[in-house]
Amino acid sequence: xxxxxxxxxxxxxxxxxxxxxxxxxxxxxxxxxxxxxxxxxxxxxxxxxxxxxxxxxxxxxxxxxxxxxxxxxxxxxxxxxxxxxxxxxxxxxxxxxxxxxxxxxxxxxxxxxxxxxxxxxxxxxxxxxxxxxxxxxxxxxxxxxxxxxxxxxxxxxxxxxxxxxxxxxxxxxxxxxxxxxxxxxxxxxxxxxxxxxxxxxxxxxxxxxxxxxxxxxxxxxxxxxxxxxxxxxxxxxxxxxxxxxxxxxxxxxxxxxxxxxxxxxxxxxxxxxxxxxxxxxxxxxxxxxxxxxxxxxxxxxxxxxxxxxxxxxxxxxxxxxxxxxxxxxxxxxxxxxxxxxxxxxxxxxxxxxxxxxxxxxxxxxxxxxxxxxxxxxxxxxxxxxxxxxxxxxxxxxxxxxxxxxxxxxxxxxxxxxxxxxxxxxxxxxxxxxxxxxxxxxxxxxxxxxxxxxxxxxxxxxxxxxxxxxxxxxxxxxxxxxxxxxxxxxxxxxxxxxxxxxxxxxxxxxxxxxxxxxxxxxxxxxxxxxxxxxxxxxxxxxxxxxxxxxxxxxxxxxxxxxxxxxxxxxxxxxxxxxxxxxxxxxxxxxxxxxxxxxxxxxxxxxxxxxxxxxxxxxxxxxxxxxxxxxxxxxxxxxx
Numbered sequence: 001x002x003x004x005x006x007x008x009x010x011x012x013x014x015x016x017x018x019x020x021x022x023x024x025x026x027x028x029x030x031x032x033x034x035x036x037x038x039x040x041x042x043x044x045x046x047x048x049x050x051x052x053x054x055x056x057x058x059x060x061x062x063x064x065x066x067x068x069x070x071x072x073x074x075x076x077x078x079x080x081x082x083x084x085x086x087x088x089x090x091x092x093x094x095x096x097x098x099x100x101x102x103x104x105x106x107x108x109x110x111x112x113x114x115x116x117x118x119x120x121x122x123x124x125x126x127x128x129x130x131x132x133x134x135x136x137x138x139x140x141x142x143x144x145x146x147x148x149x150x151x152x153x154x155x156x157x158x159x160x161x162x163x164x165x166x167x168x169x170x171x172x173x174x175x176x177x178x179x180x181x182x183x184x185x186x187x188x189x190x191x192x193x194x195x196x197x198x199x200x201x202x203x204x205x206x207x208x209x210x211x212x213x214x215x216x217x218x219x220x221x222x223x224x225x226x227x228x229x230x231x232x233x234x235x236x237x238x239x240x241x242x243x244x245x246x247x248x249x250x251x252x253x254x255x256x257x258x259x260x261x262x263x264x265x266x267x268x269x270x271x272x273x274x275x276x277x278x279x280x281x282x283x284x285x286x287x288x289x290x291x292x293x294x295x296x297x298x299x300x301x302x303x304x305x306x307x308x309x310x311x312x313x314x315x316x317x318x319x320x321x322x323x324x325x326x327x328x329x330x331x332x333x334x335x336x337x338x339x340x341x342x343x344x345x346x347x348x349x350x351x352x353x354x355x356x357x358x359x360x361x362x363x364x365x366x367x368x369x370x371x372x373x374x375x376x377x378x379x380x381x382x383x384x385x386x387x388x389x390x391x392x393x394x395x396x397x398x399x400x401x402x403x404x405x406x407x408x409x410x411x412x413x414x415x416x417x418x419x420x421x422x423x424x425x426x427x428x429x430x431x432x433x434x435x436x437x438x439x440x441x442x443x444x445x446x447x448x449x450x451x452x453x454x455x456x457x458x459x460x461x462x463x464x465x466x467x468x469x470x471x472x473x474x475x476x477x478x479x480x481x482x483x484x485x486x487x488x489x490x491x492x493x494x495x496x497x498x499x500x501x502x503x504x505x506x507x508x509x510x511x512x513x514x515x516x517x518x519x520x521x522x523x524x525x526x527x528x529x530x531x532x533x534x535x536x537x538x539x540x541x542x543x544x545x546x547x548x549x550x551x552x553x554x555x556x557x558x559x560x561x562x563x564x565x566x567x568x569x570x571x572x573x574x575x576x577x578x579x580x581x582x583x584x585x586x587x588x589x590x591x592x593x594x595x596x597x598x599x600x601x602x603x604x605x606x607x608x609x610x611x612x613x614x615x616x617x618x619x620x621x622x623x624x625x626x627x628x629x630x631x632x633x634x635x636x637x638x
Contacts, residue, residue: 017226023093024054026286028255029279030089030102036275038106041114044253044265046086048190048223049157052248055229056155056186057090060237062295065096068121071384072295074152075124075140079133080159080188081115082267088112091122095289118411124383126409129402131165134158134185135373138174139380141183141243142365147341148384149301153182153237160200161193163207167403169214170373175243176215178365183243184236185216188223190252194266204247211245223248255282302338303362309336311463313487314455319480322513323419325455326476327352329462330389334360337466341381343367345374345392350478351419353391371396375403379412387415387466394418394434394475401440408445408471415465416441417474422565423605423613424514425478430605434475439570441473442542448472448493449542451512451572456485457539464493477514477565479610484520496545498552500535506632507559508534508552509624512541512572515563515599518614521621522628531632541572546579553580553594559631563599563619573598597627 027050035041056076064070078087085105091097097112097120104110111119115128125136137156144152162168175183191201200206208218217239221228229248236244252266253259256278259270270278279285312328314320333340334356342360344353346368357364365381367374371392378388397404397418407414421434441449448468452458458476465472484499491497499516500523511519516537523533534552538545553560564572573596580594601617614620 020051020054020058020226022286022288023058023290024050025255025282026093026288027054027086027089029282029285030092031085032270032275032278033285034085034088034102034105035269036272037103038269040106040267040269041085042082042267043085043270044259045080045159045190046083046089047254047256048250048252049083049086049188050254051224051226052157052186052188052229053086053090055226055233057094057292058290059230060233061155061292062152063122063292064294065094065122065292070295071148071300072150072152072298074295075137075154075383077125077133077137077154077156078116078127079156079162080130081127081133083157083159084112084114084116087116091120093288093290094292096122099287117409125379125412126406129406130159130162131167132376132403132406134171135167135376135403136380137183138171138180138373139377140383141175141180141380142178142377143381143384143386144182145178145180146362147301147303147386150298151182152295153184156183156185158185158187160187160189160191160198160207163187164199167372167376170370171376172211172214172216174367174370174373174377179241180243181239181241184246185243186246186248188248188250190250191261192252192263192266196263202249204249207247208245211247215242216245217242218245218247220247221249223250224254257281304338304360306338307335309333309463311459314483316483316486318483320455320483321476321478321480322452322455322458323350323476323478324352325458326391326417326462326474327355329459331355331359333462333466334363337387339385340387340389340466341365343374343378343388343390345369345371345396347392350393351391351417371400372403375400375407375414378414379403379407379410382413387413389415389417391417391419393432394421394437395432397434398436398440404444404471408447412471413469415468415472415474417476419476420478421475422477422514423601423617424565424610426610426613427607429607433605435567435601437473437475438541438566438572439574441471442570442575444471446470447542449475450493450539451475451541452539453513453516453537454481454483454485456483456487456489457491460489460491461493461539468493475513479514481514481517491539494540494543494545496540496548497537498534498548499537500533502532504532505534505556506532507561507628508536508556509628510536510538510560510562510572510576512538512564514565514614515619518619518621519563519624522624525621525625526628531628533628538572538576541575544575544579549576549579558594560594560596561599561624561627561631562596563624565614565619566600568598568600568602571600573600595631597631599623599627
């Protein structure tokens, strides 16, 4: 009886390995067919990982392709996004992508783009900028373990070349810190990068030692041995307190002998003759469909019950820092919206995210000094419909700019706060001064850029950010500023406030944040000299209130002066100037001429008191007055 059972088990195992082999060859063939049809792409990078993915999707991946929004679904992220032909071939094998769509890879209006994007329902995040998929996976794994509290896993396929990216090791560090045993990284060690061999080649032991040094459970395998792949994936499911790294030694272009392990083949679609030869060697076309196992049903945990929203309020005439209002408003949102989570880059005492962290520690994730991982984790968290608010100094967000750019490609919904913006932070000096942030965020696709000047305005904008689509950025200052608006005032995104005006205005002063208060000081002093000014608080930098600007320009003979605590390029002044170029959503300015002057930071600042630095940068009330006098008496272009 024992011999018969062993023989049956051996036959079943052999049959299963044959099925894996057939599926892997189909994935390789389809990767070749798709890229040859496109005339470009990455077939050889796809072929090296085909065996890994064949076993994963046949036996270990749990995914309901009929319901991509099922909260129990595993997450599958291709960090090596250039291997998208393999991913699409998997979708075809799962029956959710047609052969016609597969052969339309990279064509206009086809969701099967050159690198994965969430235009396909089963794709959670955009990848292709290397070193980002594993950091994104940290976010989905955090959601699964600490928020949803469901047993789904995050599987991430990495390329060996991208492991030299610092962001990958930020991810390795955070995965260990958060004990993410629901995160499995599979490193496709095929030895060859785009233009040369990788640093470590096939030294899988070195990869494993590095991962173990970061606290990971590691498994080294032959990535083309189905039995080893199966054992590794099965072992990964048994680990309870560590993230898992499977380091697979593979061959680029595996299965096509005339291409295998050859340099110079990266990112090249095969010619028709080469494709025909490779497909023949791989056993020809196959069009098999497999049934990916669906996950067990479960409901996400209920972390807290929603309470009525009670935003903080501040009395007119008092002074408070907008960063403090941000933190207090975020805490209020946390009570009203259980889906709100917060992340900070180890400066929560400065950004005031500490208020949320103290009130809702189970929904706060400390990212330490790892801004790239911080943004990536937020992208992963919003995949599961959480609403992440991310904060650090405005200057430090530049370190994560590629992740922010890719978050827009992912159509992600993020709420970012940059504190300590501008020279007004004072003595810390220019290394801490965010002076590029408005320009950076204005250039992000479909972004929102907000710059409040007082605490009540800040609280109302934080509330609106919660449900804002896309990348929403709030610029906050370190110093306290006067409260000029009543708590009942509303500040719709896309709007502005006319703070001072009359029927005889000669010039329009535009400010936001700190410079709005400088403009108000200048207004009072200009009034004493008989110069009447209109003052506009342009708290919504993008989208911008074009109509109010047009009306002001027409009423003040085209005289507009913009003052900003930002470099001259790309900031508030350029946003105003761009508003007058006309667009499909607003008519072109019909005034006779536009006399626009931009006051901005133009020289490298140093340390000093805020008022000293504002004066030295020539963006304070004195500078506004001097420029306004000149503009009214001698208009530009007159």
